[in-house]
Amino acid sequence: MVSVEFLKELPKCEHHLHLEGTLEPDLLFPLAERNHITLPQTFPQTVTELNEKYKSFRDLQDFLDYYYIGTNVLIKEEDFFDLAWAYFQKVHKQGLVHAEVFYDPQSHTSRGVTIETVTLGFQRACAKAQSELGISSKLIMCLLRHIEPEECLQTVKDAKKFIEDGTISGLGLDSAERPFPPNLFIECYETAKSYNKDLQLTAHAGEEGSAQFVADALDLLNVTRIDHGINSIHDAELIQRLASEQIMLTVCPLSNVKLQVVKSVKELPLQEFLDNNVPFSLNSDDPAYFGGYILDNYIQVSKDFPDWNYGTWGRIAKNAINGSWCDSKRKHEL
Numbered sequence: 001m002v003s004v005e006f007l008k009e010l011p012k013c014e015h016h017l018h019l020e021g022t023l024e025p026d027l028l029f030p031l032a033e034r035n036h037i038t039l040p041q042t043f044p045q046t047v048t049e050l051n052e053k054y055k056s057f058r059d060l061q062d063f064l065d066y067y068y069i070g071t072n073v074l075i076k077e078e079d080f081f082d083l084a085w086a087y088f089q090k091v092h093k094q095g096l097v098h099a100e101v102f103y104d105p106q107s108h109t110s111r112g113v114t115i116e117t118v119t120l121g122f123q124r125a126c127a128k129a130q131s132e133l134g135i136s137s138k139l140i141m142c143l144l145r146h147i148e149p150e151e152c153l154q155t156v157k158d159a160k161k162f163i164e165d166g167t168i169s170g171l172g173l174d175s176a177e178r179p180f181p182p183n184l185f186i187e188c189y190e191t192a193k194s195y196n197k198d199l200q201l202t203a204h205a206g207e208e209g210s211a212q213f214v215a216d217a218l219d220l221l222n223v224t225r226i227d228h229g230i231n232s233i234h235d236a237e238l239i240q241r242l243a244s245e246q247i248m249l250t251v252c253p254l255s256n257v258k259l260q261v262v263k264s265v266k267e268l269p270l271q272e273f274l275d276n277n278v279p280f281s282l283n284s285d286d287p288a289y290f291g292g293y294i295l296d297n298y299i300q301v302s303k304d305f306p307d308w309n310y311g312t313w314g315r316i317a318k319n320a321i322n323g324s325w326c327d328s329k330r331k332h333e334l
């Protein structure tokens with residue numbers, strides 16, 4: 001097994017992190033107080049109680065119910081900045097060099113917080129991470145798939161200026177997967193892409209959903225990356241395609257265990273992906289909820305795949321750099 005020190009020093013890229021999912025209980029409660037937000041009676045009322053709840057979730061929906069309540073404490077641009085800046089400071093110590101991060105404007109605009117407030121707060125933290133910590137980053141706006149497609153299309157239109165000027169580098173799709181297949185969002189993806197041909201496209205697929213959702217995201221939404229994607233393993237033809245088109249899967253090991261997608265990290269088809277030349281990166285998804293940031297995910301995988309040597313880890317780090325959306329000059333630096 002490789003050493004923790006080696007994993008820490010390895011230049012790491014994050015491709016699957018929800019900024020709202022970095023809201024630690026010890027920031028959530030102070031923000032609630034600062035913004036005079038009363039949390040629902042059914043929601044844990046102390047840091048200890050909330051940490052206790054975060055120890056286990058029944059499934060994706062059980063987690064999302066808490067996650068969306070948590071977002072209610074984020075109101076002002078400063079709140080979004082503070083949240084993202086706290087994240088960057090944490091992962092800087094874990095050897096993170098590049099981050100492509102998700103955010104969900106709709107979980108804020110539905111409460112009257114403007115898309116400008118959210119986007120500019122996060123963007124300011126990204127700029128500070130670059131100038132003070134040397135971490136490069138990209139913002140990926142996600143659409144919440146449980147929201148009506150027409151409303152999602154309006155969100156895309158509301159984000160037009162940020163897509164045109166490159167503040168938003170990518171479009172993603174998240175929230176409850178199974179009842180909301182990719183085909184519902186074709187127009188959203190086409191419209192967003194029409195605003196900027198350089199907009200990158202990705203989507204959550206194959207987390208709780210089937211391999212067919214992965215194929216549909218590729219065929220119908222024209223994504224070039226898949227978030228999670230672990231259920232692709234059930235379709236041999238799809239595995240061949242992911243390898244030949246070099247579609248990267250952004251795998252989230254600790255998340256998959258916490259949301260009971262798998263019983264243990266050992267069950268993830270990571271060795272099969274390596275054997276079949278399917279590129280993947282290791283990511284943290286919603287670290288405040290799932291018990292670990294990027295290095296914690298790397299360490300857990302190294303424990304559960306003890307045969308992987310320094311060469312294997314070098315290959316994983318290289319695949320993560322290659323699959324990033326930064327330009328070739330930055331890739332070379334990484």
Ligand code: ADE
Pocket residue numbers: 018021060067174175176177204207255285286
């Ligand atoms: N939103 C935040 N985390 C998510 C996940 N793991 N799957 C779908 N939507 C999410």
Ligand code: ZN
Pocket residue numbers: 016018174204227285
């Ligand atoms: Zn996710």
